[in-house]
Amino acid sequence: MQRSRFLAPFAVSALALTAAVGAAPPGAAQAQTPEVVFTGDFESASVESWVSRGGVTLAASADQASSGEYSLRTTGRTSGWNGPAHNMLDIVEPLGVYEFKLDVRLLEGAADAPIQLTMQTTSESTGETTYNRIAGADVVTDDAWTTVTGEYTPPEPASQMQFYVESTDPTVSYYIDAVAITMLQPPPDVELPAEGTAAIDFGADHQRIDGFGFSQTFGRAEVMHGSQGLTPEHQREVLDLLLDTETGAGLSILRLGVFGIQPENPGGPDAEPDYIWDGEDFGQVWLAKEAQAYGVERFYADAWSAPGYMKTNDEAANGGELCGTPGTDCGGEDWREAYADYLVQYAKFYEEEGIGITDLGFTNEPDFTATYDSMRFTDAQITDFVKVMGPAIEESGLDMNLVCCDAAGWNRQIQYTNAIQADPDAARWVDIHSGHSYVSSARSPLPTDNTTWMSEYALASNVWNEAWDAGGSNSGLALANDIHDTLTRAEVNAYITWFGASLGTTAAPIQLDGADYHVSKRLWATAAYSRFIRPDAHRTEAATDAQLVKISAYRNADGSRVVNLINNRDTAVTLDLALTGAQAGETITTYRTDEEHALEATGQSTLTGPEAAVALAPRSVTTLVIEADDAVSCHARIEVVADWGSGWLGKAVVEAGDEPVDGWELAWDFTSDQRIRHLWNADWSQDGTTVTAADVGWNARIAAGASREVFGFLATGPAESVELAC
Known part of the structure; x- marks a missing residue:
């Protein structure tokens, strides 16, 4: 979990695209034999080459083993980052694709806890240290082994690289065993074919795309509106960068944070509500109106917590549970209906301001206790409350979707979704299933036929990084890869980043800095998707046989089509494209995003048929846009x-x-x-x-x-x- 993203609200060279006649459709992807580059089974009855991180005690143990007779036991942890660690400098190479896999189990008697695999790297070029989550398990127990698997690509040469196993529970002890690191794809300095093929079928649909979004809660909207000195001219420029569909990212979903419309207990759950509304909502009303003027139609209001007096811990922060949900004891008080009414009233206040809330959520990261506003829900409590929240929305007369549950990790959201789907009385009310990509990334579809959103993520960041392909895990290229993987592997209908613009060492696309602002290449990584892939588009079939190249394709409701290609090689590659659903006479425009280009148009041509050739620059995103043309379509x-x-x-x-x-x-x-x-x-x-x-x-x-x-x-x-x- 990336802690630094949370703060309390403030007090008040041209790329050529040419027609290629007769380009052959791609064949099967070229096979790359996986190569195991590291194992650890501890059968030598020693800790082998593992070292202690944070002063923990490591020992080979015969108490538990997932295979063989021994495992590695970790005890004496006092902080989340403590755990067993291993040097990776001579094991993995920059830009290779590796699978990390191990089994983990808690010591007997330990309460269930999450486990995370993390890589700490120090850049050889900049000297900056970054921390990259590889994979995680949201729930590990003491009565069974859990296999944790994830992929990792070292982004650049490093002077230090340490792989370690940690937990957000600072004291939990655990065993690890059966460690295996496998190279799935070689680094790009291994000679790869300079040519490849790709096939796109704009008529073969995958999921609908609702849009791409951002949030400016926790006072960030006020900062954008000048509370820390951002000039009116620069406010407009920041809005253009985030929302303009011609020159900016064209983001189409605004996520609003629900806070403080009834700060005082009105006298119990059955008392007459005593709501307050200042018409500003920490700057979010201003931002929502601005977004609406740019054409945004999707407004997602989400609550981090109920007011403290509605909870078991009597405060908005530090977790606690909603009184009245299963397993709570609040002296007989049941605040469920009052909380549902509270959320509906928030939407009504926005309705009065001329903003229609389209999507409403009652929880944020219910699997995580934070020192800021947070509230816990078990599976049983989630399914119980949606049966209260759903009818409250229906009775309000407002046209809103119920969203659930914004779990901190995608794997945990799978469990919430399974619980909802297993209860027909709950499932009927939930329109959108949503999760975050922190503890575990969105890399598989949620188990529902309903709409799914990846509703919050920001790359790990301990330094402001404007670069496209430097500085580690928060580069523009890293974000482009995450967007691609989330859309194509989790098949989500929306991708919502955390902040659009924030402060300090933020991973947001834009850094607000007093009267000024700074733009990172992360903005243009996002815009390569969000500017051109519009609400109600559909992702369509696309595949390539080129290694270290990722491809996805989309068809917009207006008939325009988009192809995004990510070249993760450090060398150029030319692809012959077979474009089913494109035809002679249509105009195709090429955009490039890399270290020198920020979603810049670099070429335009007219198709002579449903084939084309495109040259992909090293370490770049190439965006192809086929315009809707009624004259030929x-x-x-x-x-x-x-x-x-x-x-x-x-x-x-x-x-x-x-x-x-x-x-x-x-x-x-x-x-x-x-x-x-x-x-x-x-x-x-x-x-x-x-x-x-x-x-x-x-x-x-x-x-x-x-x-x-x-x-x-x-x-x-x-x-x-x-x-x-x-």
Whole structure:
């Protein structure tokens, strides 16, 4: 958990893109045989080459072992960072991709506790020390071994590098065993092919994208509005950088912190409420109105804690639980309904200010006790309270989604989501499942079909770092990789960073500094996604065989399409792209973000077909934007006409843009085992799940602005509607 992010509220060279005719679609990704570079099993009955961090006592122990006869026992911890440690300088290499894996178990009698794998590095070039979380387990017990696994890429050459095992519980003792570090991909100084291929299918949908967001709670909105001297001119410039869709990041979700609208106990949970509202809300009302003027429509209000008098510990800070939830004893007082009403009233105050709260949450990091506002919830307490909060929102008449639970770690959020989903009376009320990426990163989907948000994360930071690819884990390139991994592996619908602009050694994109401000390359890493991938876009299928290159693709509701490519190599690579859903005549613009470029347009060309070649600069993000062009575009959809269980009747409808269509060809992928048995009025074929169909002459032409049913078919398997480009 990154402690420094929390503060109490204040008192008052051009990249060429050229058409490449006949580019072959990519084959399977090139195999890279994993290589185990380090193991530790302690079967020598010694601590081997492990050392004590923070004065702990290390010993080989036969009391417990996950394999063999011995493990490494750690006792005598007095602080969270204490634990067993190992030097990594001669084991891992800069820019290689490594899997770290070990088994951990608490000593008998210890209360459940989280365990984290961390890397401390000192940069060879700057001398600065950073701390990078590799992986974590939210709950480790004394009665079973837990396997902790995560990936880590050393960002640059280091003069010191130490891997260690720690816990936010400062005194818990534990065993570790079966340590293994495996190189998954070699460092980029290993010679890699200078060319590769990629395939993008803009018609093959993954998740919807609700947007990208930020917060300015804990008084940061007031600082942005000039409370520490930021000039009006600079206030506008900071707002432009965060919110402008043409020149800035175009962020589209604002997360608001709910604090202090009823600071005093009105006389008990059944007493008449005594709410107060100053119309400012620590500067958040001003910021919300500004954001609305830039086009932001999504406002997420989230509470860190109920007022202290509603809790078991009688204070807003230091955890405690909501009185009335299962397992609490507050002298018979039940504050659940009063707390739900309190949150609804907050939304009503914003409604009076002209801001519609669209999403409402009642907890922030309920798995973490903090010295600032915080409140704990167990699984049972979460499921209990959503049955109170959901009806309160419904009865309010406000159009709001209920969001839960903003756990500090994604793995812990999986547990909250599982608990909610297992209780139908609770599940019906939760619209959005949300988690943070601190204790454990968002690297797998939450177990729900509902909307999911990664609702807060900031890279670890103990120094203000403006660089794109230097200074360790809080560089711009590191953030781009995290955004990519969160979108493609956790398949979230939204990515919300912590602060948009903050103070000191912040990992926010912008540092506020009195009358001035400073911009880091993290802003442009975010903007490569948020400026171009707009609300209601869909992530679409994209894959590449180029090692150390990451690719993702998106289709916006207006028909524009976006491809983001991250080249993690220190050498350039050229990719041949196969672009299903793009066509000749469309304009494609290339943007580059690296040490010398801040999301700068570096090239523009006209496609001559659904293929292109793109050169990726070393250690860069390349963003390709295919503009929506009604003059050359058309849209198509596969519709279900009738469904009788064992089979179904479908039809295809093509809609022309501002110019007539004179010939069409459709291609789409079914998501299951559907098979077309008969299709009329098109030349067609099916290969596995992929279907292609083209006009037969007489039905080739569609007038500008018109739509036409172009063919029908009979199919087996589950009925499925498809939206696609043509």
